Amino acid sequence: MKPAIFIILTFLIEVSSAQGTKSFETYFSNETLRIDFFHGGDAKTEYFSPDRIYVQGPWAGNPDRCIQDFELGSYKVEVIDIATNKVIYSKGYSTIFSEYQTTGPAIKGVFKTYHETVLIPKPHRTVLLIIKKRDRYNILNQVYRLNIDPSDYHMNNENTAGVADQKIAIVKSGDPHHCVDLVFLGEGYKQNEIEKFRSDLSYYTTLFFTLEPYKSRKGLFNITGVFSPSPESGTDEPRQGIYKKTRFSSSFNTFDLDRYCTVDDNRNIRDVAAQVPYDAILIMVNRERYGGGGIYNWQTVFNTTVKANDYVFLHEFGHAFAGLGDEYFSSEVAYEDFYTPGVEPLEANITTLPDPSDVKWKQFLSPGIQVPTEWGKHVYDSLNSKISEIRIEQAATIDQMKKSISSAAEIEQAERSYKERIDRLSKSIEDFFFNHPLRDKIGVFEGANYLSKGMYRPTLMSLMHKFTDYDVSYKPVNENAIIQSIEYYTGQ
Numbered sequence: 067m068k069p070a071i072f073i074i075l076t077f078l079i080e081v082s083s084a085q086g087t088k089s090f091e092t093y094f095s096n097e098t099l100r101i102d103f104f105h106g107g108d109a110k111t112e113y114f115s116p117d118r119i120y121v122q123g124p125w126a127g128n129p130d131r132c133i134q135d136f137e138l139g140s141y142k143v144e145v146i147d148i149a150t151n152k153v154i155y156s157k158g159y160s161t162i163f164s165e166y167q168t169t170g171p172a173i174k175g176v177f178k179t180y181h182e183t184v185l186i187p188k189p190h191r192t193v194l195l196i197i198k199k200r201d202r203y204n205i206l207n208q209v210y211r212l213n214i215d216p217s218d219y220h221m222n223n224e225n226t227a228g229v230a231d232q233k234i235a236i237v238k239s240g241d242p243h244h245c246v247d248l249v250f251l252g253e254g255y256k257q258n259e260i261e262k263f264r265s266d267l268s269y270y271t272t273l274f275f276t277l278e279p280y281k282s283r284k285g286l287f288n289i290t291g292v293f294s295p296s297p298e299s300g301t302d303e304p305r306q307g308i309y310k311k312t313r314f315s316s317s318f319n320t321f322d323l324d325r326y327c328t329v330d331d332n333r334n335i336r337d338v339a340a341q342v343p344y345d346a347i348l349i350m351v352n353r354e355r356y357g358g359g360g361i362y363n364w365q366t367v368f369n370t371t372v373k374a375n376d377y378v379f380l381h382e383f384g385h386a387f388a389g390l391g392d393e394y395f396s397s398e399v400a401y402e403d404f405y406t407p408g409v410e411p412l413e414a415n416i417t418t419l420p421d422p423s424d425v426k427w428k429q430f431l432s433p434g435i436q437v438p439t440e441w442g443k444h445v446y447d448s449l450n451s452k453i454s455e456i457r458i459e460q461a462a463t464i465d466q467m468k469k470s471i472s473s474a475a476e477i478e479q480a481e482r483s484y485k486e487r488i489d490r491l492s493k494s495i496e497d498f499f500f501n502h503p504l505r506d507k508i509g510v511f512e513g514a515n516y517l518s519k520g521m522y523r524p525t526l527m528s529l530m531h532k533f534t535d536y537d538v539s540y541k542p543v544n545e546n547a548i549i550q551s552i553e554y555y556t557g558q
């Protein structure tokens with residue numbers, strides 16, 4: 067009986083896949099429609115204003131999965147065939163604007179505008195494009211609508227490549243329709259730094275495939291680098307007064323956070339990326355400094371060269387590709403109003419634990435694990451708060467010394483002594499995790515997503531939490547979410 071069942075199942079899967087492709091062909095051609103607009107506002111208000119619509123190269127997405135059947139991202143784009151009133155395409159995404167809405171200036175009513183893009187396959191006939199936004203209860207509400215007539219001759223099909231741009235295909239596995247297509251862009255590389263771009267591209271691609279779940283799925287990825295030179299090398303660092311003229315206007319100190327590095331210049335990014343079919347954009351910033359950023363279905367930004375940035379790259383890609391949440395807490399964050407009490411987040415790796423007998427990741431829990439899991443959080447919290455106290459004392463003392471008659475040597479000596487105290491406590495934290503009896507267990511650990519209380523994560527450590535040299539892994543709950551996204555793009 068078993069072989070017969072297997073044949074029937076295989077047949078059903080093939081039929082449904084063929085129907086998916088047929089439905090794609092009914093509504094769409096194999097081209098990409100790029101819809102650019104301005105999106106701005108403050109904490110309470112938002113507006114959209116259309117910019118341009120482009121017809122660009124082949125569609126990168128999976129024609130069998132035009133409707134995204136899982137919910138992620140603070141926004142969702144839907145395409146409705148007007149003739150039949152049917153939703154024919156949907157996909158979730160997040161924006162820098164929605165993060166801006168949670169910051170102090172936005173809450174005080176300061177407006178800010180971003181340039182954004184949504185990509186859809188090019189429809190055969192007139193469609194209604196709808197953008198929906200999640201409210202504080204994660205319910206989607208329409209915030210923008212636009213009729214799109216594919217025969218409109220205002221649609222721009224110019225070649226948007228820069229004159230000096232170069233494409234470097236580094237991993238070629240197959241048809242973009244059934245592969246995850248990653249495009250790596252170089253930011254802050256001058257024309258004469260193309261060899262550094264090539265070597266960084268090769269380094270990060272190799273690193274990517276050392277880690278599960280990518281390692282065993284290499285044959286499902288296409289990776290292309292597009293080199294587009296910048297007039298200057300590096301990136302902006304406003305807190306240091308450093309400004310560099312670069313291709314995509316990347317900058318540290320997004321929302322005045324020290325390590326948050328994002329890219330603003332959406333039009334240039336999309337112009338350069340459009341030279342290849344892409345599902346995800348990764349931007350390598352040519353600057354030796356710890357930092358980066360990752361926004362779901364929009365951008366992965368990371369800085370090259372510093373060893374610790376190896377993990378930043380994979381961490382940020384976890385946000386951007388699989389919509390994973392941050393598992394750390396007690397960190398410097400500007401999100402002042404991030405979660406509504408009692409509302410379960412969409413991210414696969416964080417939970418408010420509404421029902422301890424029905425944990426979000428119950429299929430992965432270690433046998434017999436306590437829910438929630440006691441992990442000695444008070445020990446970790448007290449070590450961390452000691453570090454914070456020392457940092458505050460350090461800032462005040464050094465500031466005072468600089469204003470007084472202290473010599474440079476005396477200031478240096480004081481800095482060294484503070485560093486030694488902080489290093490000792492940091493080492494205690496490292497030892498706490500390294501020797502922890504639950505290091506390899508999956509449970510429900512309190513403290514996640516910037517919140518010390520009421521938010522839980524699946525493991526003590528993971529790439530979405532804390533980077534260590536001895537245990538570099540997303541861990542199973544995060545890997546499972548990433549696999550879901552890989553399946554969405556590839557069908558496998």
Ligand SMILES: [Zn+2]
Pocket residue numbers: 381382385391392
């Ligand atoms: Zn993060």
